[in-house]
Amino acid sequence: MLPEKDILAALHATRVVPVPVSNPHGPLGLEHLAACLQGIVPAAQEDGTHVRRPITLPLETWQKLIAMAHELEERESRPVAPSDLAAALVVQAMESR
């Protein structure tokens, strides 16, 4: 297997990010991979009006976000990522100021 630096060079890649799903199996594995990439790949909506910034959260807060996202997914029958939920809560909080 080519070393990472050679792959970077061949692809003219500007960054490399380890993905937590290293060996996805079947459709569910690919869905898992896709979900993990949501936090890595810039969203199509990034058009100069949105920014993406890494932030640090207490573990307990993140776990609550995961639980809330699961609840929303079940209630609204659509995928909800904890990170998207966190962003929506921050936007909502700032709009009320």
Add this chain to the structure above:
Amino acid sequence: MAVDPQAALRTSLPTGTSLLVVFVPSKDRSGAPIDQDYWVDAVLSTLGREFRGATAYPRGRGVWRDDAKGGELLKEEPVIVFSYAAEETVTMDSLGALYRVLSRMGRETNQGEVGVVIDGKYYGITEYGEG
């Protein structure tokens, strides 16, 4: 008793196999739809030619309400294209061919970034050369 599903089902990748995954977007960075079928075919052809095979896996159609945009419904339906490649086929030349199609896709469909996952690492591409 603990059971290792991969061992029980023998689902591990064959030794010497690399997994390459490309996500073909459904719209450009401003939200306008792109000719996704064309780009799925282009990526499939490149992966098939360079790595001897590839599969396109359309994900379930999705929609979500963006409350920050007044409840606008945004749809994102990327197609996952993947290839299990023999390690000896993952060369500078074959990756160069992959770069050329991804670069063209990024440039012609106005993407902020395109990328490929190779064996658990995401390689992001933002420089779209002529190849």
